[in-house]
Each structure stands twice: as C-alpha cells, then as structure tokens.
Amino acid sequence: MKKLVAKGAKRPYWEYVDKPAHKLRDEFVALLDEEHPEQFYQSYIEKNTRLVPREFVQNHGIHFDLVLRKLSFGADYKSDFAYLSKSSDDWNCVLVEIESPGARFFKDESNEFHKDFLKAIQQINIWRAWFLEPTNKAGFADNTVGLIRVPLNRNPTHPKFVLVHGRRSEYGRSPIRRRLIAAQEVDDLKILTFDSLAESLHTKHDLYVGARRNEYIEIVSDVFLNESMFSWMEPEQIRIGKRLKASALAARDQWFHYNGDNDLAMEVALPRVRLRSLT
Secondary structure (H helix, E strand, O other): OOOOOOOOOOOOHHHOOOOOHHHHHHHHHHHHHHOOOHHHHHHHHHHOHHHOOOOOOOOOOEHHHEEEEEEEEOOOEEEEEEEEEEOOOOEEEEEEEEOOOOOOOEOOOOOOEOHHHHHHHHHHHHHHHHHOOHHHHHHHHHHHOOOOOOOOOOOOEEEEEEEEOOOHHHOOOOHHHHHHHHOOOOOOEEEEOOHHHHOOHHHOOOOEEEEEOOOOEEEOOOOOOOOHHHHHOOHHHEEEOHHHHHHHHHOHHHOOOEOOOOOEHHHHHHHHOEEOOOO
16 A cells, blocks of 8 residues: 655655646647657657556556566567556456557448458457467466566466557447447457547556566666565566666655565665666
C-alpha cells in the first residue's frame, strides 16, 4: 500500500506525470493524423507510457510498473511491447503488436477485411500457435520473462495478445463493421485502434521501459516510479542509467518498502544495481 503524503509536501515520486492528460491526448491525436511510420509511434509511446494499452491487467496492476520493448521469443518473433500482470492465482503476460494509424481494416466500399488487417491477425495467430507447444510456453515463462516473474513465480502464466491497428473512423459509424471486428476478438485477444490509446489518460500512470538482455533487464527510463522491481528482483539483474539512479536517490525520504531484515529495500538494492553502459 502506498503511503500518503501530507498536504503541502513535495509530490510523491509514484505520482510523476510528464505532461497533463489533455495535452498528451491532443498531441498524440494530432500525430495520428500525420500518419508517420510504425516505428515513430513505437518511439513516441515509449516516451509517453501512459499510452501503453492496459488490457488484461489483473488486480495487482502492471507488474513492477514495467513494460518491455521489442521482446523477442522463439527464433523469429518479437512483440512491440510486453508486460506482466498478476493476481494471487496466476499471471497474464500481455504481448502487444502495434501496426500504424494508416493500417486498414476494410477494403474500400466493402465490409470485406483488408489485407492489412488479415496480415495482423495472422501474426497474432502465429504467436498463439507457438505458445500452444507446452515447452515453448514453459520456457517463455521461466526464461524469457523469468527475471521479472517474481514473486509467485510458480503460478501459471497465460499469454494474452493486444493488436493496435488503424483508426476508429474507419468503422465507428457502421454497426456491421463493428460486429465484424468484435467477432475476431477471442478470450485472449483484444483489438484496439490508435485512437483508444488516448482515452482516459487521467486514470493511467507512467511506466518504466525496459529491454530484456541475456542476463539482466536494462531500464531505459530516467525517472524513478516504483520500488517493487528493486525490492523483488536480484539487484545484479537490473541495469539503470545515471539519471534514474539520481531520481531514485532524490526520492529517498519517500522510500517505504522493507525487506525481510527490516531494512529499506532500496537502501540495500540500489548500491548493488549496476549502471548501463549508455547512461
């Protein structure tokens, strides 16, 4: 439970907001209208993580407030974003595929699916088929995301999929088209438009952005947001930059997680966390 701060005190580190919700929404929607390449929106979302989808989030939220960028799995697959979310019983591992705002759902003057959408759905189906092999699923849970799947690492992990594709204007006024898209959603797949990422931003918080390396998680974010990662992971399995370390130290008077020895977890962990090479 996050402690409260008296009125007039400095803003708690966990309430960090880079820009007001309305400003972020207007800026993002304007960029959608410009129809940049997919990588442009990937980079923008990484810098403005309140835009990351929150689908399949369970009662403990996004685990460690951490989203992994370009997570590889299998020999050839890579999700644009990935995050874990746990309950007391299990984990959801959410893999996000983003296309582009200009990607089409339907052919012109038709309710027949466009090749853009069919290709995107096929990509998700290929991922799903890979996870249907029990050894692939177990290896992913224990190895690919094993470093961050703590505590409760013995609880089962369920892959979930989110596709971010196109704009709502292509089907929003057509009940038939809406139903056709809804029919493609199943229990483990949610289909979103880019417009939907900008909704309810005032209810969302920022996330760490990380990258999975062979032996550690590299955190590319510069702002301290959450202690849990440092409290539960082995500190040697985390790399951070100088700015993030400075941000954490600046919030020292607000640290509140304790370890089993009744020491502040950050006091113990931060000196052992290594700096990444590009800080």
